[in-house]
Amino acid sequence: MSMVGSIAAQLQDLRIRAGNPSIRLIAQLTSKRGRRHAMARSTIQDKLGGRSPVNLSEALSIIEAFADYAISIGAPLSEQEIDSHLWRERISAQPGVKTKEELSVRALVVPESIPIAWDLHPFRMAGMDDLVHLIETSKDAPIANWLPDVIATMRQAQMTIAEMLERAARDHPRGIVQTAAALNKRFPPRISGEPWNQTVRVDGAVNAFLRNAARFYGVEAAPIIVAGLRLAEASECVNCFEVSIGSWHLPGGIYRCIENLRKAGFPNDANSVLTAVGESRKSDRILEVLVFFAEKGAVSDVVIILKGIGSGGPGNMAAVINGMEVTNYKNIDSAVQEMIRGIPYNKHSDYAQFFAAVGRQEIADRVMLARDEPPF
Incomplete structure (x- = not known):
């Protein structure tokens, strides 16, 4: 089987596990993420049929559609099945990059953001039309600009914020840095202990966001996020991010994360991830x-x-x-x-x-x- 056929077969298998949504429904679900991620039915049919290669953005749009459909029928897919990092590896193994120079260039490319479809249904049910309006009118604005206000309002109403933070963590790595810094500013860390022996604990919302970000981007983008958080004066968030990498990722992902951090000049952070494997996993x-x-x-x-x-x-x-x-x-x-x-x-x-x-x-x-x- 060709690599193109192999990727298509894996997507078809995932489609069946997701409840076998129709091509028409898949196209409708991709369009809900905005024009950038919308895919025509004929295109989806060609990709799933193995008649044309699937790039990363297309694969993630299709996978997210599968995930949304599976949730809608009450049988959500597992995190491993829709793990963007694993699919990124599979897609990158397709023919097309041959030389060491080309491989080096591709290794430096910032990972693409994962398509985000905001679930506004809970806000509509709760009569929170102001939040619906804010999110709908902020589609082209950085998530960092509006998410802290949304999370603050949800907390005041005692709503669950887990899904909102999980979806926000699918933003591109530099967006992750901006949002983490904004959340950390809005919900400051708690400091306890004596001045010479202080303990700093980031807010639960910030920690949950970073935990999800580590799952999506904790391998290739670790150097970008570590450096970005420190430059954004949110260095206390770095430990949460690194602990989440060591706690969650598979061994191969942790190994690549360590390599990337060291190559980028962050040996101490590489060691912190390894320590987290022992302490927190x-x-x-x-x-x-x-x-x-x-x-x-x-x-x-x-x-x-x-x-x-x-x-x-x-x-x-x-x-x-x-x-x-x-x-x-x-x-x-x-x-x-x-x-x-x-x-x-x-x-x-x-x-x-x-x-x-x-x-x-x-x-x-x-x-x-x-x-x-x-x-x-």
Whole structure:
């Protein structure tokens, strides 16, 4: 099967899983996103039939139409099925780019924004005609110009803001930066603790927006968003973005994100993403990243992840160790030692008590033995 046919077949499979909407309905759904994303029925038929290649913008418009239809019939597609990053990879594998120079040029292209269809139905049902008017008349304006006001009003009315923020996070990467900075200004972070030991927590709306942005653009566009947030004086948002990358993306995506950050001159941010894998990722999904990086020969990156596991809390550390034992992970002993090196200063006693309480006295003893060792 040709690559064109392969992409078409994958789209057809997704169409069936979405409830098999008609070509006419797909065209209507694409037109709802505006003139830029509207597609004629004949064009859609050619793309799905494999008679002409599908570019990224066309594929994302069609996929978004499938997603909207699936939601309308009460059987939404999974995030993995409509993941823009995965589809971007599939589309970019089509013939057409041959030389290293051309590949380098394409690698520098800013990822396209994902078509956004704003769901105004809840506002109409709630009689919030002012918000409907604001959004409808702001289609050509930057999302950052109007979204903070919309979110503030929705919060006041105690409406859910999750879907609105998820859709807004499909904007192009530079738009993501603008919107994150605008939301962070409207909903400032909370600062607690003493002046010499302060904790800064971004607002929940800002965090949710960045979490979605990391899912859509956390691989290719990570350097753009990291740099942009700092230049927009929203540096406290960077950690949220990087934690979301490490928590959500598949191992291959994390590996490419790390490569992109380092190539762009952000080695510390690359390390922050790796630490987030150990600290914040679900314990049953950490091993897949460790194995992937080990197979790539990225030994120093594996060490950073292991130390992140140690700093992520004793429960997290115990769960990963158990997983390693069940799966016969290689070099468990040295891996555990790196985790112990990641335990925060003055927390060794707490960790040792935890491990002793769950019947892992041998780990507790090792933790206490390392209490007075230098953290390197």
